Amino acid sequence: MSNTKLKLTKPVDINGETVTELPYNFEDMTARDKAEATKSFKKSGNMVMVQEFDCDYHLYIFAAAVKKADPSIEIDDVLRISFKDSVTAEALVRGFFFLNLEDSSPTNTSPTV
Secondary structure, eight states: OOOOOEEEEEEEEEEEEEEEEEEEEEETTTTHHHHHHHHHHHHHOOOOOOOTTOOOHHHHHHHHHHHHHHHTTTHHHHHTHHHHHHHHHHHIIIIIITTTGGGGOOOSSSSSO
């Protein structure tokens, strides 16, 4: 499991404890994790416009990565982090999942003859 931590500039209370950093795990996230993050995002009344640029959507993906690293932390817990910390979290998601996508070429999955 590849957990990394986001050091918060402003601590947040989660499950009765003051938390100064949030663990997250992008490496082990699955398509199901992405689908669940999207579902939570839409359930809160949002709509994904362009996933590569939607900062609010990135925050929900970050929350899913936090939950992947520590299942006791809920999406609503992550949504209580400071604005400044949320910008950092959004940038982490964008950098990990969406930057340099234009450099990727599709893999040919057709069988060779």
